[in-house]
Each structure stands twice: as structure tokens, then as C-alpha cells.
Amino acid sequence: MQRYKWLLFDADGTLFDYERAESSALKQVFESLGARFEPVYLGTYQRINNELWLGVEKGKLAPDFVKMRRFELLLEEIGNSHAPGEFALKYLECLADCSELIEGAAETLRALHGKYRMAILTNGLHAVQRRRLERSVIRPHIADIIISEEIGSAKPAKEFFDAAFLRLEIGSPGEALMVGDGWNSDIMGAMQYGLDACWYNPGRKPRPNGSEVTREISSLNELAVWLG
Numbered sequence: 001m002q003r004y005k006w007l008l009f010d011a012d013g014t015l016f017d018y019e020r021a022e023s024s025a026l027k028q029v030f031e032s033l034g035a036r037f038e039p040v041y042l043g044t045y046q047r048i049n050n051e052l053w054l055g056v057e058k059g060k061l062a063p064d065f066v067k068m069r070r071f072e073l074l075l076e077e078i079g080n081s082h083a084p085g086e087f088a089l090k091y092l093e094c095l096a097d098c099s100e101l102i103e104g105a106a107e108t109l110r111a112l113h114g115k116y117r118m119a120i121l122t123n124g125l126h127a128v129q130r131r132r133l134e135r136s137v138i139r140p141h142i143a144d145i146i147i148s149e150e151i152g153s154a155k156p157a158k159e160f161f162d163a164a165f166l167r168l169e170i171g172s173p174g175e176a177l178m179v180g181d182g183w184n185s186d187i188m189g190a191m192q193y194g195l196d197a198c199w200y201n202p203g204r205k206p207r208p209n210g211s212e213v214t215r216e217i218s219s220l221n222e223l224a225v226w227l228g
Helices: 018-032 040-057 063-078 084-096 105-112 126-135 158-168 183-193 221-227
Strands: 006-009 117-122 144-147 176-180 196-200 215-217
Touching (some): 018 040, 063 084, 084 126, 105 221, 117 158, 126 144, 158 183, 176 183, 183 196
Parallel strands (some): 117 144, 176 196
């Protein structure tokens, strides 16, 4: 018997291959602006970006602030005198053009289409997330996309899920399953809201403090087998 009416997916690292997109976009930005790119810059950028987005998850920073600040800090750290605004704008353009999917994402959504309604819930930026989804082969399977920058709060905040449920017209948490790779933002946020949660854990990382979760998968194909 079908337990859920809705499947709510995280975007980056769950459906979209964010690591590959991030690497490709950053390199393109440096090259397009005539700046030297060194492979070590990627790790520096990721550290800065992850710290800033953690601030978003904690409700301390706005997504719009992250756009510019990550490049201000990156360029300062690597000793580059280019204008951060140029990098920030070009990076969003390049990232939005990178719509590569996690292995199994397209097949899984295709298999579940028609059996469940599906939406994306993401702590992301409007300019990137909407354009990328529109370019993707998974677009026909997605009923809507809820973006933190648009609603003014981010996962794992209750306000984010309140806004998502209102917009998607989901009656109660029991009608939906959250699927994501982020333990705090996706899994803990969902479970604290009363949702069942499926942790996409391709790296087979240990659960923090041995915490319980509704389901854990290491490949997206497992989701279709479980729910199909």
C-alpha cells in the first residue's frame, strides 16, 4: 500500500551533481574573466561556501548575502584583485548551466512518476535553481520547486516547511517523505517537522549519534525499489 502522496527531494547532492557543477562553474568563471585558476582554489572556495551556507541553515545569514561574500573572501584569500561582483554574477550564470544529475536520478523519478507527486525543496538561489531545473530532463516529473531565497527561510527551519506545505497544499506531514543527503538540513529538519525522511548517503557515513531515520539508501535506485 502506498504510504505517501508526496516525495520531497533536496536538489544539490541528491538529484543534481553539485560537486561536479561547482568545480566546472568555478573554473569557467576564472577563465572567462582572464584570471589564473589553480586546482587548489576549488577546495578553498568549498570551505568558504560551506561555512556561509551553514550560517544560512542556522538562520544567521541570508542566501543573497552568500552570493557576493563567498567571492570577497575567496579572492582576498588567494590574493586576486578582481572585482568580486564580476565573479559572483558570472558564477551564478555558469552554475545555472550545469544541470548534470546524480547517477540514477532521472531513472528513479521516471519510475515514480504518476505514483507520487514530487517536488524539490532546496536551500538555494533562485537564479540557479529554477534555470537549472528548466534545462533538466527531470523537469516533467517535478510539480514545483521551493527555494529558500524566495520564501525567506531555509531548511531545517520550521518556517521553511510551513511555507512548502502551504504552497504544495500538503495536508499533514504523514502525507510526505523527505529525501535528501544533508543530515541537518534535510533529515533532521524533516523529522523535527513530523515528516518521514530518507537519507541519501552514497558515502555510507555513520549516522550522527546513532540517530534513527525512516530509511537510508546509498543509491537513488534503491528508492524506486522501496517505493515502487
